[in-house]
Amino acid sequence: MKKLIKTLPILMACTGIMASAIAGPHWGYEGKETPENWGKLSPEYQMCDLGKNQSPVNITGPIHAEVNNLDIHYDLISGTIINNGHTVQINDKNANDYLTVDGEQFKLTQFHFHAPSENQINGKTYPMEAHFVNQNKDGELLVMAVMLEEGKSNPIAAQLLSLLNDKENTPTNINGIDIRTFLPEVSDYYRFSGSLTTPPCSEGVTWIVLKQPITLSKSEITKFKSVFKHHNNRPVQPLHGRLIISN
Ligand SMILES: [Zn+2]
Structure with a gap:
């Protein structure tokens, strides 16, 4: 179980306005800041090069398993919508938006978009692709x-969109x-x-x-x-022996 302190930078990197205030070195999808170079832009980003459990992936050969149902309790989104320079992101402050999986509750913190998709399904x-970022009480994502x-x-x-x-970095409040x-x-x-x-x-x-899909x-x-203004997808990463399960 990770300590909250370890995941704080992750959350901050994920959350629009805060990210612009405390973010590390600039990164992007074009030129020298392209995904292939992220790991070299800063020691803070070395997992982009060294990690063996990186996302996104090409989802192939899933193993069917008896997994618990996913219960999505997203209700009314209230917070801000922002173009943060990397994506369109909706930051959600409504404590009643959460999902449960394996009986564990994860609160929705934000969602954002990539074009084209990052993960692939059978190539x-x-x-x-929309990413809904959720966090449990221990700070796990x-x-x-x-x-x-x-x-x-x-x-x-x-x-x-309306x-x-x-x-960039000019949030609009959204309510309900x-x-x-x-x-x-x-x-x-x-x-x-x-x-x-x-x-x-x-x-x-x-x-x-x-x-x-929707x-x-x-x-x-x-x-x-x-x-x-440009594509904002990281290329698929090697699975390195990871298993993908499916219900
Ligand atoms: Zn994403």
Whole structure:
């Protein structure tokens, strides 16, 4: 069990405004700051090079297991939405948003988007991927990923985009956004051990990738991509013998 003190920098690196105030060396997705170089940008980021349980991964050959159902209790999101220069991120302050897995409760802290997807399923890359970052009482992280593909318009995504200030690091308050309809109805999932997909690439993160994607319209995907200005996905990392289980 990790101590809270160890995971504090992880959380800060994940959370929009705080990250800009206390973040380590600049990193990105282009030029010298590209993912291949993250581990060399700073000693703090060395896990990006040295880690053996890194994310994202290509999900292949999952082992079927009797795993507990995932219970998602996301209700009304209240907090801020921000373009933090790396992604569009929604920081959630509602203490009633949580999920339980294996009887353990994880509170939703934020969610954000990548385009294209970071994880792959059987080698398939999706147009986008949403990451819901959750934390238990010991500070351990669980990221629930949802794949996004092109299709019907998504009212919640449209609502979020309408609230977003395109300007970097300029948060907008949001209050009471119901994201229950944003998530797929079926919560069958893949599960594996991994890391943050951004510096400092800290490990010990539980990953749950939902099997069922949700849809966004072409124009909603285009709008997200225009905010990011460039792709913001880390390439897939070697499994190094890790097992992926599925229900
Ligand atoms: Zn992410």
